[in-house]
Amino acid sequence: MAEPQPVLEMTGIVKEFPGVRALSGVDFRLFPGEIHALMGENGAGKSTLIKVLTGVYSLDGGTITLDGKAVRIGSPLQAQQAGISTVYQEVNLCPNLSVAENIFIGREPTRAGRIQWKRMRKEAAELVDRLGLDIDVTAPLSSYPLAVQQLVAIVRSVGTGDSDGEGSGTKVLVLDEPTSSLDRDEVLELFRLMRQLRDEGVAILFVSHFLDQIYEICDRMTVLRNGTLVGEHMVRDLDQVGLIELMIGKALDQLEELHDHQLHADVGESLMKAEGLGRTGGIAPFDLDIKKGEVVGLAGLLGSGRTELARLLFGADQPDSGTVTIGGKQVSMSAPNDAIGAGVAFCSENRKTEGLVPDLTVRENIILALQAARGWTRPIPTAQRDELVAKYIKALDIRPANPEARVGQLSGGNQQKVLLARWLITQPKLLILDEPTRGIDIGAKTEIQKLVVSLSEDGMSVLYIAAELEEVLRLSHTIGVLRDRKLVAQLTNGPEITPSKILETIASGEHQ
Amino acid sequence: MSTTTKTPAAPGAPERRTPSRSARLLGDRRLPVLVTAALFLAMYIAGLSRYQNYGFGDSQVFLNLFIDNGYLLVAAVGATFVIMSGGIDLSVGSVIGFTTMLTAWLVQDVGLPLLLVIPISLAVGAFGGFLMGYVIHNFEIQPFIVTLAGLFLFRGLCLVISKESIAIDDSEVSSLAQTRVPLGVGELSIGAVVALVVLAAAFYVLHYTRFGRRVYAIGGNEQSALLMGLPLGGTKIAVYTMSGFCSALAGLLFMLYIQSGDPLHAVGMELDAIAAVVIGGTLLTGGSGYVLGTLFGVLVLGLIKSIIQFEGTLSSWWTKIATGVLLCAFILIQRVMTTRKKT
Ligand SMILES: Nc1ncnc2c1ncn2[C@@H]1O[C@H](COP(=O)(O)OP(=O)(O)O)[C@@H](O)[C@H]1O
Ligand SMILES: [Mg+2]
Numbered sequence: 001m002a003e004p005q006p007v008l009e010m011t012g013i014v015k016e017f018p019g020v021r022a023l024s025g026v027d028f029r030l031f032p033g034e035i036h037a038l039m040g041e042n043g044a045g046k047s048t049l050i051k052v053l054t055g056v057y058s059l060d061g062g063t064i065t066l067d068g069k070a071v072r073i074g075s076p077l078q079a080q081q082a083g084i085s086t087v088y089q090e091v092n093l094c095p096n097l098s099v100a101e102n103i104f105i106g107r108e109p110t111r112a113g114r115i116q117w118k119r120m121r122k123e124a125a126e127l128v129d130r131l132g133l134d135i136d137v138t139a140p141l142s143s144y145p146l147a148v149q150q151l152v153a154i155v156r157s158v159g160t161g162d163s164d165g166e167g168s169g170t171k172v173l174v175l176d177e178p179t180s181s182l183d184r185d186e187v188l189e190l191f192r193l194m195r196q197l198r199d200e201g202v203a204i205l206f207v208s209h210f211l212d213q214i215y216e217i218c219d220r221m222t223v224l225r226n227g228t229l230v231g232e233h234m235v236r237d238l239d240q241v242g243l244i245e246l247m248i249g250k251a252l253d254q255l256e257e258l259h260d261h262q263l264h265a266d267v268g269e270s271l272m273k274a275e276g277l278g279r280t281g282g283i284a285p286f287d288l289d290i291k292k293g294e295v296v297g298l299a300g301l302l303g304s305g306r307t308e309l310a311r312l313l314f315g316a317d318q319p320d321s322g323t324v325t326i327g328g329k330q331v332s333m334s335a336p337n338d339a340i341g342a343g344v345a346f347c348s349e350n351r352k353t354e355g356l357v358p359d360l361t362v363r364e365n366i367i368l369a370l371q372a373a374r375g376w377t378r379p380i381p382t383a384q385r386d387e388l389v390a391k392y393i394k395a396l397d398i399r400p401a402n403p404e405a406r407v408g409q410l411s412g413g414n415q416q417k418v419l420l421a422r423w424l425i426t427q428p429k430l431l432i433l434d435e436p437t438r439g440i441d442i443g444a445k446t447e448i449q450k451l452v453v454s455l456s457e458d459g460m461s462v463l464y465i466a467a468e469l470e471e472v473l474r475l476s477h478t479i480g481v482l483r484d485r486k487l488v489a490q491l492t493n494g495p496e497i498t499p500s501k502i503l504e505t506i507a508s509g510e511h512q
Numbered sequence: 513m514s515t516t517t518k519t520p521a522a523p524g525a526p527e528r529r530t531p532s533r534s535a536r537l538l539g540d541r542r543l544p545v546l547v548t549a550a551l552f553l554a555m556y557i558a559g560l561s562r563y564q565n566y567g568f569g570d571s572q573v574f575l576n577l578f579i580d581n582g583y584l585l586v587a588a589v590g591a592t593f594v595i596m597s598g599g600i601d602l603s604v605g606s607v608i609g610f611t612t613m614l615t616a617w618l619v620q621d622v623g624l625p626l627l628l629v630i631p632i633s634l635a636v637g638a639f640g641g642f643l644m645g646y647v648i649h650n651f652e653i654q655p656f657i658v659t660l661a662g663l664f665l666f667r668g669l670c671l672v673i674s675k676e677s678i679a680i681d682d683s684e685v686s687s688l689a690q691t692r693v694p695l696g697v698g699e700l701s702i703g704a705v706v707a708l709v710v711l712a713a714a715f716y717v718l719h720y721t722r723f724g725r726r727v728y729a730i731g732g733n734e735q736s737a738l739l740m741g742l743p744l745g746g747t748k749i750a751v752y753t754m755s756g757f758c759s760a761l762a763g764l765l766f767m768l769y770i771q772s773g774d775p776l777h778a779v780g781m782e783l784d785a786i787a788a789v790v791i792g793g794t795l796l797t798g799g800s801g802y803v804l805g806t807l808f809g810v811l812v813l814g815l816i817k818s819i820i821q822f823e824g825t826l827s828s829w830w831t832k833i834a835t836g837v838l839l840c841a842f843i844l845i846q847r848v849m850t851t852r853k854k855t
Contacts, residue, residue, distance in 0.1 A: 056738075056739065075741070075743075076738060076739050076740065076741040077741040077742070077743060079741070080741040086739075088739050090735075091736075092735070092736045092739035092740060093733075093736055094728070094729045094732035094733050094736050094737065094740075094799070095732060095733065096728065096732035096733075096799040096800050097728060097729060101729075105722075105725055105726070105729055105740060106740060106742050108722055108725065110721075110722065114720045114721070115719075115721065115722065115725065117720075140541070156740075
C-alpha cells in the first residue's frame with residue numbers, strides 16, 4: 001500500500017522551558033485512519049509535543065503542517081477549529097457544570113444567540129448513547145468519579161465540531177494517557193470507539209504507558225527519549241523488548257556489564273510487611289516484605305508505579321486496600337507522620353519541590369525532620385544540634401562543609417546528601433530512597449551507593465528506587481519489578497539475575 | 513451497539529454512574545439560593561408579626577426594598593459576574609461615587625442634558641472596567657490588586673472634579689427621580705424598575721448565552737476552560753467591563769436617589785455588593801451561584817435596614833453587625849457544602 005499524504009506533519013519541533021529543553025527537533029507525522037502511539041518514559045516530552053500541537057504552548061522552533069498546508073496554532077480554540085480534538089493528560093473539564101454542558105460548552109446549539117438547552121441535552125444524550133455509555137447528562141460532572149469524567153472528556157473531544165456545522169469536524173483526535181484511570185471494561189469501550197473513528201478516517205494520536213494497550217490497538221508508533229526523536233516504527237515490526245530498549249536508550253547487552261555482587265548476607269527478620277496494599281489509579285494491590293538490613297530495589301520504567309508504591313509505604317497517599325505491619329504490629333498509614341513515627345524515612349525524587357528548602361541553610365535543612373519528630377515546641381539544644389550537623393556533614397562529605405551555606409547554592413549531589421542527612425539524623429529503621437542518584441555527577445553517585453551499602457550493613461533496611469537497572473542490581477538483595485502499575489515479580493538477587501533478565505520481566509510482565 | 517454498559521449495572525459496578533439522590537440534593541447548586549430565600553421569608557414574617565401595627569405589612573414597605581436598594585442590586589449583579597468568573601472587583605464603590613460626581617458636574621456645572629450625560633457616564637464606567645480587565649488578563653495580575661488600584665484611582669478622580677459635594681437642582685433630574693411607576697398595590701421608582709430589568713437581563717445572559725456559560729466554566733476551572741478552547745481573555749475582559757458598566761449604572765441610580773454628587777458617596781459599597789452576592793449563595797471561589805440569589809442577598813440586606821428603622825431605637829450600625837454575622841454564617845454553609853461534595 002502506497003503511503004497516503006499525512007494529515008499532520010510536525011518537523012523540527014523545539015520547545016524550551018526555563019532550564020529544560022523539553023523537545024529538541026522532534027519530527028512527527030500522522031496519517032488518516034491510523035492509531036499512532038507516542039511512546040517514551042515519563043518526562044520524555046509526549047505531553048509537551050501534544051500541547052505544542054494544540055496551541056497550549058507556543059513553539060520555539062519547527063513547523064506544523066495540516067493537510068499539506070503550514071499552520072500556526074495559537075490556542076486550543078484554534079486547534080479545535082482546525083479539526084484537532086484533544087483529551088489532555090490532566091482531566092480538563094469543569095466539574096461545576098453538567099455533563100451535557102461539558103460536552104458542548106463553547107459550541108452549544110443556539111438560535112438567535114439563545115442556547116437551546118433541550119436540544120443540547122438531547123444531543124448530548126444521543127452522543128453518549130452512540131458511544132455506548134450510560135451517563136445522566138443532566139447531572140453535574142462533579143457527581144461522577146474520575147474515570148467517568150475521563151470518558152466525558154473523550155465524548156467531548158469526539159463530539160467537537162458536531163453541531164451547527166461549525167468547525168470542520170474532527171480530523172485528528174489526540175488522547176494523552178486517557179486510560180490511566182479507566183478499568184478494563186471502560187478501556188474496551190474506548191478502544192471500540194477508537195476503532196470506529198479510525199475506520200471513519202480520523203487520525204488518532206494515542207499515549208499510554210500500558211504497553212499491552214499499545215500492542216492491542218495501535219498501528220504505528222513514534223518513540224521519544226529526553227525530548228528527542230528516537231524513531232518511528234510499525235507496531236508489528238517492533239517487539240516489546242525492542243520498544244523498551246528504544247525508550248530507555250540502551251541495548252540489553254550493554255546493561256550486562258558492571259555486575260558484581262558483594263552484598264552482605266546478614267539479613268534479619270521481617271521489618272515491614274505490606275499485604276494487599278493498593279490504591280486505585282496509583283498501584284494495584286501488592287505484597288511486600290522488607291527485612292531488617294535488607295536492600296529492596298524497585299525496577300521498572302518511569303511511570304510504572306515505583307514512586308506510587310513508595311508513597312503508599314510512607315503514608316503520603318492513602319491506600320484503598322491492604323494493611324501494613326511494622327515489627328509485627330499493624331500500623332495505620334494515613335499520613336506521613338504515622339510512618340515517621342514508626343521509623344520510616346522518605347527521600348523524595350523531587351528534592352527541589354518536595355524535600356529541601358533552598359533558601360534555608362544546610363544546618364536548618366538537616367535539622368528539619370528531627371525537629372518535626374520532636375515537635376516544634378521542644379527546640380533542640382544548640383550545642384547538640386551543631387554537633388549532630390557537623391557529624392553528618394563530615395560523614396556524608398557534604399561540600400562546602402559549611403553549615404551556614406544556603407542549600408539552593410549547592411550542587412545537585414550535595415543537595416541530595418543534605419536531604420539524606422536530614423533523614424539519617426532521625427535514625428530510621430527503613431529508608432526509602434526514590435531516585436537518589438538522579439541528576440547528580442558520577443562521583444556523588446558512587447558515594448551515595450556506598451552509603452546505602454554501609455547503612456544496610458549496620459542493620460537499616462532500604463527501599464531503593466533507581467532508573468538504572470545496574471544500580472538496583474548492584475545494591476539490592478531483592479528486586480521488585482513493576483510494570484503498568486503492578487508489582488509483577490520479586491526476584492532474589494543472585495548470579496543468574498542480570499539486567500537483561502529484569503528487562504525481559506518488565507517487557508513480558510511475568511517472571512520466567 | 514450499546515450493549516456493554518446499557519445493561520443493568522453489573523454486580524461488580526454498583527450505581528457508579530448515577531449519583532445517589534441525597535448526594536444530588538446536597539450537591540444541588542440551587543440549595544444556597546433556597547436557603548437565602550427562606551431566610552428572607554422568615555425575616556419578613558418575623559417583621560410582620562412584630563411591627564404589624566406600624567404598617568410593616570403595607571405592600572409599599574416591601575416595594576420600598578427595591579426603591580431603596582435598586583442601585584445596590586445593580587452593583588451586586590455586576591459583582592455576581594465577576595465573582596462567578598473567579599475574580600473580584602473592589603472598584604465598585606469608587607466607580608459609583610465617581611459617577612455621581614461626574615454626572616452631577618456635567619448636569620449642574622457644564623449644563624449638558626441628562627440624555628447625553630447618561631451614555632457618557634455609562635461609557636466611562638464600562639471603559640474603566642475594560643481597562644482593569646485588560647490589565648488583569650494581559651499582565652496576569654491578581655484582580656484583587658488591579659481593582660484595588662481602580663478603587664483608589666476613581667476615588668481620587670472624584671476629587672479632581674471637585675472637593676465639595678455638588679447638589680443637583682436640575683428639573684429633568686428631579687422629575688425623573690420623582691417619577692413613580694404604579695403597580696396597583698403600590699409603586700416603584702424608575703431606579704427600581706431599571707434594577708429589575710438589569711436583573712432579568714443578567715439572568716438571561718448567564719443562563720441562555722454562550723458568554724454566560726463561559727463565565728461559569730472559567731470560574732469552575734480556568735485552566736480547564738482554556739484547554740477546552742474557550743476564549744479566556746475575551747470573557748474575562750468582558751466580565752470586568754460589565755462590572756464597570758453596572759457600577760456606573762448603579763452610580764446613576766444612586767445619583768437619582770440622592771440627587772447630589774459627592775466625592776464620599778458609596779465608600780465601601782463594593783463590600784455591600786460582595787456581601788449580597790455571597791449571602792445570595794454564590795461561591796467566592798467562582799463557578800457556582802445564581803443571579804437570583806444575589807437578588808435575595810440584596811433583599812435580605814435591605815430588610816435588615818428596614819427592620820432596624822422600624823425598631824426605632826437601634827443604631828444603624830446594627831445593620832453592619834447583622835451583615836457581618838450573616839456573611840460568616842453563609843461562608844460557613846458554603847464551606848460545609850463544598851467539602852461535603854468532595855468526599
Ligand atoms: N510547564 C512546564 N514548565 C517547565 N517544564 C515543563 C513543563 N511541562 C513539562 N516540562 C518538562 O518538560 C519535560 C517533558 O515533560 P512532558 O512532556 O510532560 O513528558 P511526558 O508527557 O512524556 O511524560 C519534563 O522534563 C518536564 O519536567
Ligand atoms: Mg505526559
